[in-house]
Amino acid sequence: MDIDLETNLPPDALDGMQHLVSDRAVRGETVLLNMGPQHPSTHGVLRLLLELDGEVVVNCVPDIGFLHTGIEKNMEAKTYLKAEVMTDRLDYLNNLGNNLTYVMAIEKLADLDVPPRAQAIRVLLTELQRIASHLVWLGTHALDAAAMSVFLYCFRERERILDIFEMVSGQRMMTTYFRPGGLWRDVTSGFEAAVRDFVSYFPPRVTEYDRLLTKNPIFLRRTKEIGYLEPEVALRHGVTGPMLRAAGIEFDLRKAQPYSGYELYDFDVPTHTDSDTYARYLMRMEEMRQSIRIVEQALNKLPLGPVRSNNRKYVPPPRSELGTSMEAVIHHFKLWTEGFIPPKGSVYVATESPRGELGVFLESDGGPKPYRVHWRTPSFTNIQILPILARGHLVADLVLLIGTVDILLGDVDR
Amino acid sequence: MGIEQKAGNMGVVTLKLEEVINWSRTNAMWPMLFGLACCAIEMMSAQASNFDMSRFGMELMRPSPRQSDLMIVAGRVSRKMGPVLRWLYDQMPEPKWVIAMGDCASCGGVFNNYAIVQGVDEVVPVDVYVAGCPPRPEALIHGIVTLYEKVKEEKMKDWA
Numbered sequence: 001m002d003i004d005l006e007t008n009l010p011p012d013a014l015d016g017m018q019h020l021v022s023d024r025a026v027r028g029e030t031v032l033l034n035m036g037p038q039h040p041s042t043h044g045v046l047r048l049l050l051e052l053d054g055e056v057v058v059n060c061v062p063d064i065g066f067l068h069t070g071i072e073k074n075m076e077a078k079t080y081l082k083a084e085v086m087t088d089r090l091d092y093l094n095n096l097g098n099n100l101t102y103v104m105a106i107e108k109l110a111d112l113d114v115p116p117r118a119q120a121i122r123v124l125l126t127e128l129q130r131i132a133s134h135l136v137w138l139g140t141h142a143l144d145a146a147a148m149s150v151f152l153y154c155f156r157e158r159e160r161i162l163d164i165f166e167m168v169s170g171q172r173m174m175t176t177y178f179r180p181g182g183l184w185r186d187v188t189s190g191f192e193a194a195v196r197d198f199v200s201y202f203p204p205r206v207t208e209y210d211r212l213l214t215k216n217p218i219f220l221r222r223t224k225e226i227g228y229l230e231p232e233v234a235l236r237h238g239v240t241g242p243m244l245r246a247a248g249i250e251f252d253l254r255k256a257q258p259y260s261g262y263e264l265y266d267f268d269v270p271t272h273t274d275s276d277t278y279a280r281y282l283m284r285m286e287e288m289r290q291s292i293r294i295v296e297q298a299l300n301k302l303p304l305g306p307v308r309s310n311n312r313k314y315v316p317p318p319r320s321e322l323g324t325s326m327e328a329v330i331h332h333f334k335l336w337t338e339g340f341i342p343p344k345g346s347v348y349v350a351t352e353s354p355r356g357e358l359g360v361f362l363e364s365d366g367g368p369k370p371y372r373v374h375w376r377t378p379s380f381t382n383i384q385i386l387p388i389l390a391r392g393h394l395v396a397d398l399v400l401l402i403g404t405v406d407i408l409l410g411d412v413d414r
Numbered sequence: 415m416g417i418e419q420k421a422g423n424m425g426v427v428t429l430k431l432e433e434v435i436n437w438s439r440t441n442a443m444w445p446m447l448f449g450l451a452c453c454a455i456e457m458m459s460a461q462a463s464n465f466d467m468s469r470f471g472m473e474l475m476r477p478s479p480r481q482s483d484l485m486i487v488a489g490r491v492s493r494k495m496g497p498v499l500r501w502l503y504d505q506m507p508e509p510k511w512v513i514a515m516g517d518c519a520s521c522g523g524v525f526n527n528y529a530i531v532q533g534v535d536e537v538v539p540v541d542v543y544v545a546g547c548p549p550r551p552e553a554l555i556h557g558i559v560t561l562y563e564k565v566k567e568e569k570m571k572d573w574a
Contacts (some may be wrong), residue, residue, distance in 0.1 A: 037495065038448060038479075038498065038502055040447045040477040044450070044451070055416060065492070066498070067489055067490070067492055068492050068528055069496070069525055069527075069531050070491065070525065070529035073527060074525060074526075086524065089524070089525075092451060092452035104517055139462075151462065152463045155459055155462030155463055156463045158459070159462075159464045162459075172456075173455065173456070183521060194468065267498065293511070375559070384533065409451070410452065413492075
């Protein structure tokens, strides 16, 4: 390949990206470096084009789409119930949260009722999922800062959460447990004991992570005053979730527009004002503690009763009715062959995922399949902030900054 | 019974060269850290404390293809990622093996659409397919042990 001796680049290397990098790159004063898509610390298949002055990042251009799965288009080709399977694979650390957002959209579209027991179990499991997601974040974030052991501790606890998910749904990750109008089935008999066990087991573990990292001088040096994000910039870019709350803006959809009965639980939304990587770390640690509080409350006042709505046009009849009721057989047959048909209209429903506002826009044309599904994913919005955070920092810090934004490429590219 | 009893006090073991090479390959196989999607999380679980893949000689996940001899394709491969995958595979030194982890990597899984490569064997030759969406860590470990059985059967005359 021909190399231009003045810039050390192939002659056409800059043609397509001159607007992305500074003039100094064109003059050959800075170095262009490719990072990813196969890189151990990009948390997936993110590709970054870096313009470096020595080791300092001048420009950072994310290139996404390496995990584009066509989930939105694929959901249009399936009935409402079958399309829910796709939602698990969207943000694969927040499977139950995705299920919740999607089924809430259908429930809003069809005006379905959800029994209180189902609501409470939904909240409980979603909060466990938030802890599991934050545990993966904490483990990989510490790994980025070269603290290997935290990863092993975090995954130890995460396995216990996944065991609970497996207990109720039969799957560790891709649960598809929440269904329109309630749950797939009631929780199994060992569920309450398992959750109670986890509730008493987990808080000392958070303290353990605290001891590993919070006052660790190496970790402090790597995270303090790294990646400052101004609140105005965060708002302008539509950043949500822990990123926004660490910038001092208290916005949490669980408080701002409570869904699924979150108004019944007593919990705090932690905020911080430092808005650096360390503040975001503290934030997420505190969120784990708050989540376990919600789990405990939900468990203590778990109502009894049905877990599925009685609306037979949307919810399949229980197995016991199939042998005795002709209507039940007809409903069952219609639901599993054609699927249910919600009324025409479009809805937008948003929930607070571990990464921020996860919204789904659902449009129904009066058929058994959704006409359009659009996901407003928090990672996709939050990743815009990465070039702003990275500017002026070292390449080694960039690795931590990718971690602190907590992007998930399944969520970005979908 | 250890090797010293078999070998007596002479300190000599006789066996076929291909057997000893295959044995050493299976006990120090370095997989490439190639996480794509959901399966990557289960692959991380497989390495973490509960499942501890290092019991099978898999302690090191190499971030570079040049240092690795096993590629675990963990997750769905999009059309944009396909050429990158092939490029990485070509950079790996011989001998090399590929495990297609999960349904998406094996056959496209639930994503029968325009964006996903319908099975990673369209791009690279696959030795072991691990089914599941995502497979449990035990399933991945089983896939690796299955690969070991395959490696142990390899013949010297097939090595180019």
